[in-house]
Amino acid sequence: MPITVSSRDSVLTVVLSGEIDHHGAREMMSQLTDAIAERLPAKLVLDMSGVTFMDSSGIAVLLRARRQMEHTGGTLRVTAIPAQARRVLDAAGIGRLISLD
Amino acid sequence: MKAMDQVTITFASRSANEGFARSAAACFAAQLDPTLDEVADIKTAVSEAVTNAIVHAYPDCLGKISMRLRLYDGGVLEIQVKDSGVGIPDVDQARTPLFTTGGEERSGMGFTIMESFMDGLRVRSQPGKGTAVTMRKRIARRSGASK
Ligand SMILES: Nc1ncnc2c1ncn2[C@@H]1O[C@H](COP(=O)(O)OP(=O)(O)O)[C@@H](O)[C@H]1O
Ligand SMILES: [Mg+2]
Numbered sequence: 001m002p003i004t005v006s007s008r009d010s011v012l013t014v015v016l017s018g019e020i021d022h023h024g025a026r027e028m029m030s031q032l033t034d035a036i037a038e039r040l041p042a043k044l045v046l047d048m049s050g051v052t053f054m055d056s057s058g059i060a061v062l063l064r065a066r067r068q069m070e071h072t073g074g075t076l077r078v079t080a081i082p083a084q085a086r087r088v089l090d091a092a093g094i095g096r097l098i099s100l101d
Numbered sequence: 102m103k104a105m106d107q108v109t110i111t112f113a114s115r116s117a118n119e120g121f122a123r124s125a126a127a128c129f130a131a132q133l134d135p136t137l138d139e140v141a142d143i144k145t146a147v148s149e150a151v152t153n154a155i156v157h158a159y160p161d162c163l164g165k166i167s168m169r170l171r172l173y174d175g176g177v178l179e180i181q182v183k184d185s186g187v188g189i190p191d192v193d194q195a196r197t198p199l200f201t202t203g204g205e206e207r208s209g210m211g212f213t214i215m216e217s218f219m220d221g222l223r224v225r226s227q228p229g230k231g232t233a234v235t236m237r238k239r240i241a242r243r244s245g246a247s248k
Contacts (some may be wrong), residue, residue: 019120021116021119021120021123021148021152022116022119022152022155022156022206023116023117023119023120025206026206029206053123053144053145053148055145055148055149055152055211055214056149056152056207056208056210056211056214057152057206057207057208059208059210060205060206060207060208063208064205083138083141084141084144084145087138087141087142087145087218088145088214091210091213091214091217091218092198092208092210092213092214
């Protein structure tokens with residue numbers, strides 16, 4: 001299971017884990033999309049502490065979550081970003097679009 | 102320039118092979134005694150190139166992908182990922198950040214990431230024939246590193 005979901009008040013926290021490449025991203029994206037649609041949180045926190053590898057497929061996952069949150073007027077925060085994923089996000093300039101801790 | 106070592110791996114364009122290709126490249130690079138950051142950069146760049154061959158080169162069929170790993174004097178690692186797929190009509194446009202012909206699952210940042218994580222990137226492509234992406238990275242020799 002690439003995601004673990006917990007929610008409290010209007011905050012949805014999702015822990016992502018495993019390798020987020022093209023192979024793993026599809027399943028993660030659909031689980032995440034469903035989790036957001038089900039709960040419609042005011043705030044989504046994506047905790048990346050369990051991510052062992054991420055490439056640009058992961059960027060698509062994050063951008064998709066951002067778009068979904070924007071539709072409902074919610075906010076997105078990405079936390080506990082491992083070093084390798086951070087380098088990928090920095091190279092793509094994602095910090096300008098999404099708040100990264 | 103003559104390669105000091107070379108390995109070529111051929112595999113089917115199945116997404117399950119992305120992880121395999123990353124690990125194979127990292128194992129080959131291990132003889133250069135790279136840092137953890139350098140290994141991560143190599144794996145990320147390989148993942149981008151191989152994913153492109155799987156997703157874009159063969160959009161609705163399985164095809165062959167080959168990855169050639171070479172080592173040159175002075176600690177230079179060269180990785181070439183080659184497919185015989187649809188090809189790229191305009192390589193300059195394809196390399197532009199955010200450009201993608203993929204859907205929501207793609208970000209258009211693959212080439213940008215390959216460029217920033219490696220020291221050199223060359224893309225040769227012929228529509229209808231295929232694409233070859235060649236990347237180079239110099240791995241600095243660390244003091245005390247074995248030969
Ligand atoms: N091996 C390939 N065969 C055919 N087209 C490719 C290949 N690699 C890249 N492309 C084209 O270049 C575009 C940009 O690639 P990239 O920067 O990796 O972004 P993304 O994969 O997210 O679309 C792709 O959308 C595709 O049109
Ligand atoms: Mg790509």
